[in-house]
Amino acid sequence: MSTVKDNIVFGGNYTPAGVLKHTSLGSYLLENIRGHGDDVLYIDALTGREYTAKEFYDRVIRMIYCLIRLNVKESDVVGLSSENCFDYIVVLFATFCVNATAAPFNVTYSEREFDHAINLSKPKVFFTSKGPAERVAKVARKNNYLKHVFIFDDVSSFKGVIPFAHLIDNPKIKSGADYQPKPTKVHDRVALIVCSSGTTGMPKGVQITQFNILSTIDTQMDPEAVNFGGIPVLSVIPWFHAFGCLTLIMCTCMGTQLIYLPKFEETVFLGAIEKYRVMLAFMVPPLMVFLAKHPIVDKYDLSSLVMLLSGAAPLSKETEDAIKARIGVPTIRQGYGLSEGTLSLTVQSDEKCKPGSVGVLRKGLYAKVIDTETGKPLGKNQRGELCFKGDCIMKGYIGDKNSTDAMIKNGWLHTGDIGFYDEDFEFFIVDRIKELIKYKAFQVPPAEIEALLLTHDKIKDVAVVGKPDESAGELPFAFVVKQNGANLTEQEVMDFVAANASSPKKLRGGVKFVNEIPKNASGKILRRVLREMLKRPKSKL
Missing domain, CATH: 3.40.50.980 (Rossmann fold)
Structure with a gap:
């Protein structure tokens, strides 16, 4: 049960499982x-x-x-x-x-x-x-x-x-x-370095210590936590992703029978649930939309599913309700976390959680919502930046003290996400300070795509934002200013990015040529203005 003192929320004590004695x-x-x-720990669903x-x-x-x-x-x-x-x-x-x-x-x-x-x-x-x-x-x-x-x-x-x-x-x-x-x-020894994209360009290396992982395992073993030991669980989330890697470790420790796939393929994914009578699956919102809408889903028996755990991006209540109505899965839960917090920071504890909520604070953790101007902790139902403290917080970014110091202050992880908690200590995400584009389970830094596009000799200026998309969350979209007299097509711009960046960074949202990029007096791109333009496509610059 969460409590609050001096506007700092505590997730409550958990029952130690003895993991930290090692x-x-x-x-x-x-x-x-x-x-x-x-016991069978792993099953390759392809073979x-x-x-x-x-x-x-x-x-x-x-x-x-x-x-x-x-x-x-x-x-x-x-x-x-x-x-x-x-x-x-x-x-x-x-x-x-x-x-x-x-x-x-x-x-x-x-x-x-x-x-x-x-x-x-x-x-x-x-x-x-x-x-x-x-x-x-x-x-x-x-x-x-x-x-x-x-x-x-x-x-x-x-x-x-x-x-x-x-x-x-x-x-x-x-x-x-x-x-x-x-x-x-264990407090100092780094076990994992996972790549987490920042707002300023190329990926940063998030250092997760052995203690971060051991403490996360220990809290997950709490009797009141979601436990998937001894049941068939499906994982198609890439294990190079923090979500996939940490859930892989958790499942192994719990003795889960983990059915895995190398990548998502519609018929193989659904066939694995049917064949192995999967009871729980780790999901991301695009997979949830697939279950809610794709006609092929009705051809498979998915009645074994009792829980879907969704993470990496927000899940809409409409999609959740559509899945429950279609395939009858009784429990769908989502959580909120980031690589810098090892796994999840909040999680929906039961079906009573409110629509739009990302759940309650994990046991053993502290949270506060701070005023973005003063840094003062705010109370219930007041919006500010979400900050977290606990044993799961990363050691820092490898070789980047400045970014580490900006992210972790006095032990508090500053997420850059805007949210609040209500009278039931449920947390809600409403906006973000960070400019990351959430494409499926991937974080796409617009600054990296912009830096790449500015190497094109026909491009004078550029700004990239996320275009809302029901299936993917957001699609990278570029506003481009051509060099004077340059002959350049939208397809050429898209092809240039596709040839020089990984798949999530492709300009799937499209390209729009404009006369100038809106910026403030210090030269910072006004992405809010550009996002408003996407909502009102007839607007011009």
Whole structure:
């Protein structure tokens, strides 16, 4: 039960599960996995291949010795960029066990984006799939700190890329051995570096510590928290995304039977729910819209579903009601969080939560709503910037003290989101200070697309905003000022971005040529004016 004192909300105490007694994340994970015995932990929904906890444990131990053979030491970084697959989980957990840092990367990154992101975390070794392999290999050849690149797929045609099987199946690697992770300073030791886009340009590296993860697991084990242990759960959320990665870790710790897919495909997704009698699925709003509206949904038996957990972007009450009416799922919950807060900060606790609410504060956390001008904490039903404090708050952005200091002040994470809490301590998001475009589950920084477009010799000025879209949330839309006398089409602008940026950054919302970009006296783009123009398409500049 949440309480408030001096306009600071406390989510309440939780019942500790003993997770925090461990001296490293790896020691907890190995002990936990051993405890699941011969239970099936993972099912590849494409192939039907099942993996037991014992099989997973043995594979992780073998992978630990592979990393040791590669001279991966405590605090070294291991890069990962792949669609969801079993060996991805193996490498991830083995990395934790040697107290190294895992750095997951978006598989759709362009070579330019990989170059930036890899140079943030500087991995010593890298594991990838066929899709991004060539782009990763090109970046690796330019950076001698990246010693080895391995590919999960049975492919050896990429220069400088080694098939994963050559490593994991090496007869010189110990078999049947065991391993005891070394104690470490869990509060300081970074377990994950996930890429989170900022408003000022290219991605930032969010450092999530072992303690951040251990404390999040501990609170999730609370009897009153949503627990998915021992039931069939479907995951199609990419594991390189913070939402996907952290829920993967949580499911493993709870002994969930996790059915996974490498990517979303309509018939495969629905077929997996039907075949494996999935009871809970991790979702994002575009997938929820698909369940609510697509005609193919009616061809499948989805009656096993008892709960859908939606995150990464707001979910409308209309979509939620449409799904309940169509397929009869009794419980739909959504939460609010960001990479900098490890997983979720608020979550809907039950069906009584109000429409539009993102739920109540997670246990063990503190929250306040502050006046954006004075910084003063505000009371109930007063709108201001949402700030959070607790054991889940990131260590900071790697190599970026200025951005870290701007985001975390006196232990409080300043989200940049505008919201309020009501008399029942339910939180609502109403606007955001940040200018990020929310495309599906991805955060798209307009400044990055603008910087890219300004390299085009026919473009004089540009501004990018999010165009509202029911299925995707928002679509990147560009207002472009041509160079004097330039001959440039909208399609050329869209093609230029598509050729030089990852898929979420494509200008799916469109392009509009204007005479000037509205700015304030200091030169800051007035995005509010541009968003109003999208609502009134006949407006001109």
